[in-house]
Every structure is written in structure tokens, then in C-alpha cells.
Amino acid sequence: MPTISTRGIEMPASPIRKLAPLADAAKQRGTHVFHLNIGQPDLPTPQVAIDAIHNIDLKTLEYSPSAGYRSYREKLVGYYAKFNINLTADDIIITTGGSEAVLFSFMSCLNPGDEIIVPEPAYANYMAFAISAGAKIRTVSTTIEEGFSLPKVEKFEELINERTKGILICNPNNPTGYLYTRREMNQIRDLVKKYDLFLFSDEVYREFIYTGSPYISACHLEGIENNVVLIDSVSKRYSECGIRVGALITKNKEVRNAVMKFCQARLSPPLIGQIAAEASLDAPEEYSREMYDEYVERRKCLIDGLNRIPGVYSPIPMGAFYTMAKLPVDDSDKFCAWCLEEFDYEGQTVFMAPGSGFYTTAGAGYNEVRIAYVLNKEDLTRALFVLQKALEAYPGRTE
Ligand SMILES: Cc1ncc(COP(=O)(O)O)c(C=O)c1O
Numbered sequence: 001m002p003t004i005s006t007r008g009i010e011m012p013a014s015p016i017r018k019l020a021p022l023a024d025a026a027k028q029r030g031t032h033v034f035h036l037n038i039g040q041p042d043l044p045t046p047q048v049a050i051d052a053i054h055n056i057d058l059k060t061l062e063y064s065p066s067a068g069y070r071s072y073r074e075k076l077v078g079y080y081a082k083f084n085i086n087l088t089a090d091d092i093i094i095t096t097g098g099s100e101a102v103l104f105s106f107m108s109c110l111n112p113g114d115e116i117i118v119p120e121p122a123y124a125n126y127m128a129f130a131i132s133a134g135a136k137i138r139t140v141s142t143t144i145e146e147g148f149s150l151p152k153v154e155k156f157e158e159l160i161n162e163r164t165k166g167i168l169i170c171n172p173n174n175p176t177g178y179l180y181t182r183r184e185m186n187q188i189r190d191l192v193k194k195y196d197l198f199l200f201s202d203e204v205y206r207e208f209i210y211t212g213s214p215y216i217s218a219c220h221l222e223g224i225e226n227n228v229v230l231i232d233s234v235s236k237r238y239s240e241c242g243i244r245v246g247a248l249i250t251k252n253k254e255v256r257n258a259v260m261k262f263c264q265a266r267l268s269p270p271l272i273g274q275i276a277a278e279a280s281l282d283a284p285e286e287y288s289r290e291m292y293d294e295y296v297e298r299r300k301c302l303i304d305g306l307n308r309i310p311g312v313y314s315p316i317p318m319g320a321f322y323t324m325a326k327l328p329v330d331d332s333d334k335f336c337a338w339c340l341e342e343f344d345y346e347g348q349t350v351f352m353a354p355g356s357g358f359y360t361t362a363g364a365g366y367n368e369v370r371i372a373y374v375l376n377k378e379d380l381t382r383a384l385f386v387l388q389k390a391l392e393a394y395p396g397r398t399e
Contacts, residue, residue, distance in 0.1 A: 011131050015124050015357020016370075022340035023351045032348045033340070034383035036371045039174065039321060041239040043294060045276070046287050049238060052279035053272060063268035067260060068094020068247075072278040076247065079281055083206065085219040085230075091249055093259055094269045098204050098233030098246035099125065105229045105248055106133035108258035109198050114165040116200070117156055121148075121324060121358035121365055123174045123202070135165075139360045144326050144368060147315045148176040150184045156191055166198030167191065169218070172205040175358050175370040176324050177317020179209055182216050189221040199224060202231040204246075205320040207288060210296055213318060219249075226252040236321075237288070238280045243273030295321055298373040298380060305384035306371070309391065311399045314371075321373050324355060324365075330396035332356065332369050338394060345389040348382070367398070 016038050023033050067073070073089040080087050095101040102125065110116065112134030118126060120139035130137045140155045142148040156167070167188060172179045180188075192199045201218030209215050218228045233246035248259055263269075299316075303323060306314040311328030329335040333354040343349055355368030373380060391397060 007131055007134070012124065012127055012357070014128070016353045018357075019336055019340060019351065019354075022337055026340050026344070026349060030347065031344045034348065034350045034375060034379060034386065036373075036375070036383060037351045037353045039236065039372045039374060040241055041236060041321070041374050042376070043239045043291050045239045046280045046283035048282050049240065049276040049280045052275050056272070056275060061271055064094075064271050064274055066263040066266075066268060068092075068269050069274050069278065072274050075278060075281050080219075080249075083215065083217060085217055087219075087249060087251075091251055091256075093248045093256065093263060094274060095246045095248050095263070096266070096269050097235065097244045098202065098231050099129075100266075100269075101231040101233070101246045101248035102126065102200075102202065103129045103132060104259045104262045105198075105200055105231065105255075106130060106135055107262055108255055109200075109229065110135040110165050113163060115159075115161070115163045116166040116168050116198075117159050117164065118168045119148075119150060120360060121175050121355065121368075121370075122168075123170055124357050126168060127360065136163075137168075137360060138164075141359075141361060141364065142176070142178070144313070144315060144324055148173070148178040148324070150180065150187065153187055153191060160191075160195055164195065164197065166200055168200040168202070170202040170205075171216075171218075172209055172317075172319025174205065174320050175322045175353075176315075177320050177322055179211065179213055179318040180216060182214065185216040185218070185221060188218075189224055192221075192224050192227050197227060199228045200231065201228060204231065204233040204236055207237045207292065208295055208321055209319040210299060211318045228252075229255060234277045234280060238277070238283065239291075240273075240276060240280065243276050244270050245273040245277040295373070298375075298377060299323075301377045301380050302371065302373045302384070305381065309384070309388045311391065311397075323371055323373070324358075324368050325371055326368050328391065328397055328399040329367055329394060330398055331366055333366075334396060335390075335394055336369060338396075339390050343390050343393060345386045348386050350383050350387050350390065352387075 073092045230249040235241040314325040317323045352369040355365030359365045
């Protein structure tokens with residue numbers, strides 16, 4: 001039998017999805033599973049987007065241009081301008097989700113063996129996309145005790161060598177909910193400038209900032225315009241995960257030219273998705289406000305609830321819709337699997353993402369889980385109660 005590639009072997013299973021078969025089996029047994037594991041918003045998509053799909057009157061569902069529809073890219077210029085991000089349509093390339101934007105930016109900017117520095121814990125698929133591109137992720141640690149703030153510049157500098165090609169940040173952050181301060185962003189800018197690195201900045205959660213603190217985009221940083229590659233997506237801001245539309249944005253023409261070759265090879269981003277995404281730009285303001293208010297309440301419900309459970313600690317996330325919580329357990333991989341395989345409380349259990357999958361440092365996050373607050377408050381409250389019961393019953397409890 002032929003053997004599969006080393007890359008295929010090294011590709012990590014998604015920490016968010018790898019326990020899904022256990023959740024399916026629990027459901028088969030009739031257990032209700034609260035999904036706290038995945039950032040799939042449950043809130044409705046803007047009606048204008050649904051209407052636009054209903055009103056499609058095309059005779060042929062054709063390929064769209066490889067960079068995406070011009071009309072959509074032009075309209076996006078106005079969207080970004082509201083955040084003080086000044087672009088032209090040419091700076092924007094439409095991708096198949098933010099996921100493809102990450103992959104194409106790595107494929108276009110990194111050689112096999114090149115390294116990028118990423119604060120951990122990090123969105124796990126970055127590791128998977130880096131492996132796809134043959135690149136290596138080096139991590140600087142942030143910790144739950146310090147609220148996941150960035151470590152000192154020296155920690156980054158310790159990792160910089162001749163193979164270092166870039167820094168990747170996610171702001172606001174998945175999985176921690178952390179929002180980088182102006183000082184931290186300036187610190188990153190200085191590093192990027194000093195060592196002439198790429199700055200890959202994943203800002204798919206910019207609509208979800210709860211603290212009133214300013215959102216500093218990588219595109220706001222002066223003097224590194226040609227170093228920045230912005231990753232974006234409509235999945236979260238319009239509850240449109242399934243339409244698979246994202247964007248890769250950069251002022252760097254050479255990067256865009258390389259990215260376009262990958263875009264041409266995959267022919268086209270989704271046609272129907274772009275129609276929905278373009279229409280979403282006309283969603284009324286109340287749409288975003290209502291969504292925002294709902295997440296503010298869920299965040300409070302979740303964080304208050306978690307910190308009330310004996311032995312559990314969660315910092316208050318400033319943005320996105322996740323938190324990393326510390327649990328009194330021996331091993332959160334085991335605990336999350338146990339919740340699905342062996343536990344239920346009155347026919348209900350919880351599905352959480354084990355923390356270890358968000359770290360590359362061995363042993364890090366062993367007692368942490370990532371929890372997404374994409375359930376309504378009633379379900380969240382019940383899920384927290386079930387989690388408390390699970391912690392009381394778990395044989396590997398540590399405190
Ligand atoms: C930080 C971050 N970046 C990128 C993505 C990819 O999103 P999509 O491919 O749905 O646009 C996600 C999805 O959860 C995410 O959390």
C-alpha cells in the first residue's frame with residue numbers, strides 16, 4: 001500500500017472537532033449535548049442576505065472572478081473606511097472563508113522551513129495551515145494568570161533568527177478574547193519594522209469588542225503598510241459561517257500578485273456566498289447592535305457563571321466570543337472526552353474544546369478549556385450547571 005505524506009501525518013486534528021465522534025455517540029444514546037466547543041454563531045443571518053439568495057435570478061451559476069466580484073470589493077472599501085482602514089478595491093482579494101486567506105498568505109509569503117512567531121494559545125488551524133505551507137510556528141507564551149497579555153518584546157526577539165519571516169496575531173483573539181492595546185500594537189509594529197517581517201493580522205472578530213477600548217488594526221500602524229497582510233471573514237460578523245466568504249487584504253502588490261496565482265488555481269471564491277456577503281453590507285445598524293448586545297449579555301452570563309463554580313477561573317474576555325477557562329482537573333483532554341463518553345446530568349452534557357490543542361508548548365493548557373458563548377443565555381446557564389455537576393463527579397478532579 002502506498003504511504004501518505006509526512007505532512008498528512010503531521011497535520012494536527014482540530015482540537016475543536018476531534019471529539020465530535022464522541023458527541024455524536026452521546027447524542028445517539030439520547031444525551032443532549034451543549035455545544036460550547038465551536039465558534040458557530042446561532043444568531044440569525046441578516047435578512048437582506050437571505051433575501052438576496054432567494055432573489056437570485058441567474059440562469060447559470062458561473063465562476064466568479066478569481067479575486068471576487070468587483071462590485072463586492074468596491075463596496076467593502078466603504079465598510080473598512082468605517083474602521084479607519086483606508087483601502088482601494090485592488091487591495092482586497094475575496095477568499096473562500098478567512099481560512100483560505102490564512103492558507104494563501106502563508107503559501108505566498110513563506111518558504112518551506114520559514115518560521116512565524118505566534119502568541120499562544122492560538123487559533124489551532126494556524127498550526128495546520130503552517131504545516132500545509134511547510135512553515136514552522138514558533139510560539140511566545142501568554143498565560144491565563146496574566147490575562148493573556150503580550151509578553152515583553154525580548155521574548156519575541158529571543159525567537160527571531162534568519163528563518164523568521166513573520167509575526168501572526170489574532171485581534172481580538174480566538175481563543176482568549178484578548179484585545180491588543182495600542183502599546184502592544186506599537187511594540188509589534190516596531191519589531192516588524194526592525195526585522196522587516198510580515199505581520200499577518202487576523203481581525204475576523206473586530207465587531208466583537210466589549211470593553212470600550214480602541215480597536216487597533218494592523219492596518220492602522222504607520223510605516224509597515226507593505227508588511228501587513230490582513231485576514232478577514234464574514235462568518236462571524238453576519239453569522240454566515242456556511243457561505244464561505246473571507247478576504248485577504250494587503251497593500252503589498254508583490255504579495256497580492258502571488259496570492260492571485262493561488263486564487264486563479266482554485267478558480268473562484270463562492271458565487272452564492274458573495275451575493276449574500278455583498279447584500280449583508282446593507283444590513284441595518286440594528287442588526288449589528290442587537291447581535292452585539294446579545295453577546296455582551298452572554299459574556300457576562302458565562303464569565304460570572306464560570307467564576308462561581310468552585311475551582312474554576314476565567315479572565316474576562318475583552319472581545320470575540322470565547323474564553324479560556326482553568327478547571328480543577330488533571331487533564332482537560334481526558335475531562336472533555338469523559339464529559340461526552342461517561343457523564344450526563346439528567347440526560348445532558350457539555351462539549352468543550354480541550355486547551356492543549358491551542359498551544360504548541362508541550363504540557364501547556366493541560367487544565368484549560370476553550371468555551372464559546374454561542375448559545376442563548378438560558379442554554380448557557382444550564383450548560384454551566386451541567387459543567388459544575390461534571391466537575392463534582394469527575395474522578396480526575398484536582399482540588
Ligand atoms: C480567528 C479565526 N480566524 C479565521 C477563522 C476562519 O473562519 P472562516 O474560514 O469561517 O472565515 C476562524 C473561524 O473560527 C477564526 O476563529
